[in-house]
Amino acid sequence: METEKIFSVIYNFFLRKERDGKKSVEADRMCFLQVIRRYSDFDILNSSLMVCGISLPLPPKKLIGNMDREFIAERQRGLQAYLDSITQHPLICTSLFVKKFLDPNNYSANYTEIALQQVSMFFRSDPKWEVLEPLKDMGWRIRKKYFLIKNKEQPKERFLLSWVSRTPDSSGTPYLSPLLFSSTSESSALLVRPFGERGSLRDQICKVKPKESHLKKYCNPKKSQGLELEQIQLFGRQILESLKLLHDSGLFFGHLHASNVMVDDGVCRLVDVENGMLGVPSVLRPAFTQLRKINTTESIDVFCFGHLLYEMTYGRPPDSVPLDQFPSAPHAAVVSVLQSILSADACKSGMPTVPALIQTPNLTESVLRQIPSRLKEVLKSAKGSLEKRLHEEQRMLHQHRRLTRAQSHYGSEEEKKRRKILARKVKHGAAVFLSPPGSGASSPPTCPSSPTPPPATGTPVSLSL
Structure with a gap:
């Protein structure tokens, strides 16, 4: 009975997987993600996405009759439609909430904490900078974090610091322009530019x-x-x-x-x-x-x-x-x-x-x-x-x-019907070919106007071409 509370929703999409800036073994190939979640997990995800101000089609709760098989099947279809709606939205699908929900193994790292640790290490060599506050979720990139900082020599000015995790495609240079301050390591980069109040x-x-x-x-x-x-x-x-x-x-x-x-x-x-x-x-x-x-x-x-x-x-x-x-x-x-x-x-x-x-x-x-x-x-x-x-x-x-087009065509009803007809024709032809001589059951009927065949014995018949 407990297993009926679990819903398995399969969503197929093209994903270039990266783990901590490194390409995974599964990168660059089509993959299926099988998401096994309780309804309460969907409800938590929906609550996290309410900040968007968009009405999302999450199926409503039901306290009585929620173990009925027909209801479970109907709710599963509703949850699939809900996943379709959030993964097809160009901005919501980039959210860390959605990515953790679909692929928790690859999105478990706390990049805000990682960024704070590396920013502190960077600033040890240049103590004039001070972090005022993290700007949580200001940008759409999961592996890029923003902080509001100040220069101790200019305490009234505010600057924007951005930290980004480097990828295998990055170039190996510490020089970035035009920035007030920049530094890079093997795993990340730190950048400082003026903060625009507007x-x-x-x-x-x-x-x-x-x-x-x-x-x-x-x-x-x-x-x-x-x-x-x-x-x-x-x-x-x-x-x-x-x-x-x-x-x-x-x-x-x-x-x-x-x-x-x-x-x-x-x-x-x-x-x-x-x-x-x-x-x-x-x-x-x-x-x-x-x-x-x-x-x-x-x-x-x-x-x-x-x-x-x-x-x-x-x-x-x-x-x-x-x-x-x-x-x-x-x-x-x-x-x-x-x-x-x-x-x-x-x-x-x-x-x-x-x-x-x-x-x-x-x-x-x-x-x-x-x-x-x-x-x-x-x-x-x-x-x-x-x-x-x-x-x-x-x-x-x-x-x-x-x-995909070939698989769709091969699996269509019209194509299946055509293959069945072709298979029957091939089977019938094989039966005719393998039937014994003189068998009337499989021999084709003789046309009345067919010419009389030459005798089996006697003088050979010559053909002029």
């Missing part, structure tokens, strides 16, 4: 406080609003000029989105440019990996810019890409640019380049000016590693899709 561009679009949880800020913002055309043109031009400067130097960004753009006095500044050297994955990687035309770091930056431009225009990121239809907007010129990047035709035939996008009129100058030569060499190496990884993942995804 937060990122996404914080300003959603009209939220930057220190709050990213789920609370971005899942269901109540006051989110797109920017005015003048701001879109200004920020768009500055971001494109920054990307062009990187590309002209043979470099890339790869992590462009509204949370990685800081705005101060009308000037955009890109942050987390070091992510390419640290080897951390892009938040949009699941989207552009499925598009085979996006196979270079430059095309990744253009695709990410399209997402960012959509969010600046409509006040929210697109639900999915490619887009067949675009919502009505007051800026027709912006919609035409979005169509050239995010439409189905653009994703199939190719997207415009950054120099082509810069031709939008009435925009201002760039905010980035110089790339150090040492940083240039490191980013070039990281660029090649990222593109190689992208090609491998696209190849794997393409093979998986072909296999």
Whole structure:
């Protein structure tokens, strides 16, 4: 009776597993996760996700009759639908709550504690820095933590410290630019930059406080609003000029989105440019990996810019890409640019380049000016590693899709029926072939107009051709 309280929900998805920054044996292959949980576990997960402000389809509790088999089967279907809804949400599926629920063995580490320990070790060599408070869940990355710190020599100023666990794709250099302080070890990196009280561009679009949880800020913002055309043109031009400067130097960004753009006095500044050297994955990687035309770091930056431009225009990121239809907007010129990047035709035939996008009129100058030569060499190496990884993942995804289509076709009712008919024909043909001579049961009927066969004995019959 006790076992009937346990629900086994199987959810199939593509996962690149990493354990403490190292690729696991199961990495880079399709896998099934079998989640065996009680209903109370689902209830705890749902309570943790209530900060999102989104109504999730968790089946209700039932105190009487909850051991009935039909009820258990119905609830299991409801719990599967609940898992589908949270894993298909682009932001909720990145939550540590969800990942621990689905795969607790690989997400058991307390990265906040690990980050605090390593930050303390870093600051022993530079005691002028002091941690004021951890900014819990401010960002979406599980292995990246933020802290509000101060410089003892400037006690009134506040700075943002970010700690990130390094991956196998990271580059081996302690030099990161442009930062107030940076340090790296074999397992992680520590970075200090000025803290913007107004937060990122996404914080300003959603009209939220930057220190709050990213789920609370971005899942269901109540006051989110797109920017005015003048701001879109200004920020768009500055971001494109920054990307062009990187590309002209043979470099890339790869992590462009509204949370990685800081705005101060009308000037955009890109942050987390070091992510390419640290080897951390892009938040949009699941989207552009499925598009085979996006196979270079430059095309990744253009695709990410399209997402960012959509969010600046409509006040929210697109639900999915490619887009067949675009919502009505007051800026027709912006919609035409979005169509050239995010439409189905653009994703199939190719997207415009950054120099082509810069031709939008009435925009201002760039905010980035110089790339150090040492940083240039490191980013070039990281660029090649990222593109190689992208090609491998696209190849794997393409093979998986072909296999899925073949399995679906082979298992269809029409195909099963065709194979049964073919098997009967083969069996009947074999029976005819193996039947003894003179057996009338298996011999085909003789046509009345058939010619008389030649005699078995006597003069041979010659045939003229």
